[in-house]
Amino acid sequence: MHSVVLDREGTDLVGGEAADLVVIAMPLYGHAALAIEALETAFASQTSCRIEVVVSVDGDPRREVFDALTLYAATRPELHVIFGPNAGPGGARNRAIDFIVGNLPDAKAVYFLDADNRVLPTTIETLYQRLVEAQCGWVYTNIDTFSVRWGAHYGDRYSRLTHCVSDNICDTGSMISIDVFRAGVRFDADRQNGFEDWEFWLSCIEAGFVGAPCHDTAFEYRLRAESRFKEANRDRAASVSFLRRRHKALFRRSTLVDFEHEECPRYAFLRTGDGAIGCFTDPTKPASELDFDEAIRAFWGSAAEPDNVHFPPFLAAASGETLKLLKQSRLWPNLLMHLERATEAANVVFVQIGNATAERGIDIEVQPSGYVRKGRADLVFVSSTIVRDAIQNDALGWLGSIASDQIWPTVAVVKVRFPFPGAAPKRSSATPEQSLINLVQTIATSPLKSMADRRWTWRGARLPALSELYKQLRTEVGGAPVLPLGQARDGKRTLALLVPNASFGGAEKVAFAAARELKAEGYETHLFVLGSARMDVLDEFDGAFDHIHFWKAGIPAWGGSNRFLGQDFIAEHHDIDWNALKGLLSGFDLIINNHVMAVHPLMARLRSEGARTACYLHVVDETPLRRPAGQPFAAIAHEHCYDAFLACSEQLKVYLHSYGVPLEKIFAVANAPSISVKPKMMAEIAEHRQQRAPDAPLKVLYMGRFEPQKGIDRIHAALQDLRARGVPFEALAVGGEILAEQPSSWTGKLKEIGVAVRPPVFGGREIASVLAWGDILIMPSRWEGAPLMIAEAQLVGCVPVATAVGAVDELVTDGRDGILIEGEADLKIVADLAAAVEALARDRGLLGRLRDGGLFTASGRSWAASFGAFVEWCDQAVTPTPRIVARAPRRAAQTTNNEIEVSAVA
């Protein structure tokens, strides 16, 4: 300790420099008889700092307060008193803070001392030194109360996650850096807020400050039988709800996961080969490294003092190559969620990775005890609880069988497949199973095991176990498991695009196009395939997503637990895996629901948490009895949950408006081609068409499913008629009979009349090639939205001949860039279709004009233009979750020396 000397102006000097000024701020109301005691202890502080005290009298009606303070102030130049009308504890503290910031510019820190509490002589010095050393926002102590005895240990290290999701872990009797107040942080003066102290710390966290515990000192907390704290706790739910509303950004999934990642990571990843252990929650962020020794200490420390020591609740082992591959797969965060869930169904989880060129998918099988393995695992995943149980129950042999052929723990085998270049990852000589067992054996035989059942910290634990915080996070988010992703890099906004399946349908392609445009705008894009565990790889859109997620279990494609205008919709009491859905979808900045019916009931909650929500609709379906049905009605039933609707046509926009959706909320997005054709290929196609002989048979093309909705029966009848009348044409039908509703095969019938039939094609280049073959594309559908195929046909000079259903007339202008067939009667449509084909077969000049018209129309289409208005809305409406970056006060670190410096005492 340094002694203090005074210069001529009375300024305390240490080593010739002015001592740091620490201000003790004391709000005063209702403690007239105790305040002087608090002041006495404050001025009795033994410290190298200068001390000033600011008492903020909060309209206390006791005259004793004025008399006592006046007498006291008369002898204490370092005492400042502010009198003001009653403003509540927050308001009174704010007055003191404002005074300090405005009038004591050299203050370095503020200590809040309640008027009924006391400080020890060393409290201020110890806390201030710790503040300087830790370079943190504030330093807090454990709490020991007097009068009514109570004590609390608030952890050996500070955790923002704990502070946010469990309880207030810092009393206001803490040493706070002046930087906190200079950054504008203040108490909330709202009297509705029963936890103004907790709220203040949350504001500090939000402003980027962090705390640090100091167990080397304490203050004396007077506890009586009844207190304001008790009063506030009686209405805890309301107070906590107030905090959540006031600090929405803090309670976003991404923010909390970032805290978890830094403070109590969920996963420990053991790298086979070098044995390094990386701890992380967000697999896209750098992991913290643990060596074996540290891991063992953390394991047993966590067992003995779970509130002080953290060991990740899940343990994985795999080679570095496997980890690299999984990171590249874009499935890694989603896979981790599946692994967490799988540990609830099985003791151990194996992951097997497969290379699939054209699809992605995750399949899970659970095997009973005694399972004989088929192939080695690329990755092993277990919960730390299983490891702990195995050690404590002397069941290491049981757990160790995971490295043998027959496995006695129950096993979940997670098969994940995705395209990756080259051969399967190089396997490490050490298998993941054996590496994991080695670690467990090492832990089990550590000498620390013998002392693991004893707590050495004598104050009772008041905090939840750090290793269990992931469960508190689940509760906070309202979902389980919680997507292990923190905030996006570079402050990007995040988009979640939800689809019920990801194959080659037009609705998916359009939604993918939306994601592609938003990614180009700087969004981090996530594709959620909900209700399915696979997707086809679309080369055109494969790069549109930064992450891909699947969740199949517990999410039906359709269902009705209630009705809206006679239409089914899923309500909240439906037996859906809401936990998984909420855990997946919480925390995104923008969510676009593209026909996932099960998600509608969640949207209101997601929106209230800060997400902007949009619903993408493509078509009004019809039942066999021609009742309008489908996704739009479930969406309209949840209209208030969405900030925006995207419709594929003006027609659908008006339709939605007719059901009460405000026009301003609806963006009509004209469809554009889902394929791109390079100029060279375009030139080749044009040249090929010009070289065709004028009298060559007309090439008639159909692409799509062979089903009544698409008018396959009409196509058959029209082509049969044309054949009968000897119109020269060649026909090609590309597609398949996907729906097994037809009584007989259309493939066979088409072949009977000389139509070539080919299976469906999905690659952009293949689609373009097929369209380039055809002179015309026929599409006599019974209902449609705004089919992409028309735009794609026009793009390559294939003339569309289509029924004017849905928004087809927004894509085709009859006689300019295609031919529209009006009406509903099948006979008329068949006749008109045949007539149109015949006209084009005989009049190649007309064909040429329509082709040119189509090319011209196509040249004006682009997704960028179509999504322009929506993207502009997003720019204004969607804000990224504020990034909480921990910062330290800008003060040069001072070294401390435990030794007495003689020069200071002499």
Added chain:
Amino acid sequence: MNGRCDVNKPIKSQLEPVFPTQTKATLRMVLGGASDRAVLAAGPLAHLVTFTDELFCSDGTIRDVYPVIAVAASAAANAEVEAAIAALAKFATIPAPPVIRIERDQDGIAALIQTVLQSGLGRISNHARTMAAELVMLRRERETLFENFRVLEDAFRARNWEPASEIFAHDAFVDPKDEGIGRLMRESWVEQLLPVSSFGVSGFALHFRDVAKGAGEVIVTLDYVESGEGVAEWLVPFSDLSAGWNFFSLPKACDGSPRTLRLRVSANGAEPPSPSLGHPIASHRYAARSRSLHGDLDHRPLAMKIYAGVPGVRPTALPNSIAPSALMSGRRIEDYRLPLDALRAVADVSVSPIVPDFQTIRFLEHEDAIVCHPLPAGISAGAIANVVAPGTVRFAARATIDHPDGKPARVGFLLAPSAANLRSEIAVLEREGAARRSAYFSGWRDVVAGESASINIMLDSPIQRTMNLVVLSRAKEDSVDFSWLKVFDFRLVRHFDVEARGEAVHA
């Protein structure tokens, strides 16, 4: 002072105010109307008055203003003052000050007010502050007495006079690789936090691996981590320690608020006994630690047992009971070393008729030691200025003749006031065989080649001010050939008070 005070026992703080009597020169206790500004600003109340137009800050509060009286020299000012008093009423805290009209006898009344506020009120304030300090002390004592009374009452009712209950035990664990921490205790100290609340602790036991061979003392201190207050200190000769468990008793169980107890174990003497360590634990905080790294201490606490119960009673299973040498009762204990810079600056203040042709006093850079070579006549002396801090109660060091053929010598230490003439002090010592009353002399101790001797100075009371340390040597025999006396391992212990009320200078 009236008779009533005379019969009461004087309280230290009343008689010896640690702060000079001081009234805040700028305490604004007079409220004046803005219209009277010119009049009052020129009068005796100028530095005491706050005018109505500057009373309230922009946020509606008043700051560092204590309106105990209001004055008005004009009707306009009177109205302003009344309005301000009405506004103050909204605060609820400040009673309406009386308004004194001072038109006629302006200077006389104002001077009177000034005198009352600055002189009378100042005195009362000082007295009130003293009373406040006493109040704090008495309240704290009352709390402790109430709590202790209740514990006694409960124990009495329950007839629960368990002599000593073991409330925590961590057994000794012998790791074949252990080197023992005896050396560590000699060079520094070993610190161990007790993993129990201090409340009710009446003693503890430490386990020693074996009995020490040489002479020396083990020094054990117990204090509270949170407040730094000392509890007790044990100075135990090696011979009083037995192999196995040794019980260190407290004459009074720890009371007051529950706190963390910190044990520090150090030793002087050549080969101190080594306290045993227990099994390793995961908690870093509760592992034993020292200033220097030591392999044995890796995540291992001291083997220990902690007891609660009737103070001073030896647990039946333990062979001995060691009473504290001192109860610290609120004092802090600090074990400190001399800084190298001070050692480097050692000055030759020898008093001898012989002028040697070599340097008798110097600092050994890599050994952190002082060489003090004796001369055939007189006293060789090396002074280390201003290094002994106020509060120091013990001083220890070791000495040896650092040459195999070195002749024996005598070593001693002198603590002398900073302002003293050191050569004069040493001359007195040489002449009279004793130091002046203002200094402390350790006495002479023989040192021979190849053996190190421990030298201790135990003071009856802590020194009051900073002092110089002088290393002394003189010849034991006729010859001082190769008598390279080397002094090292300087170690000092000081006590200083930690009291609940203020004595620090912040004025």
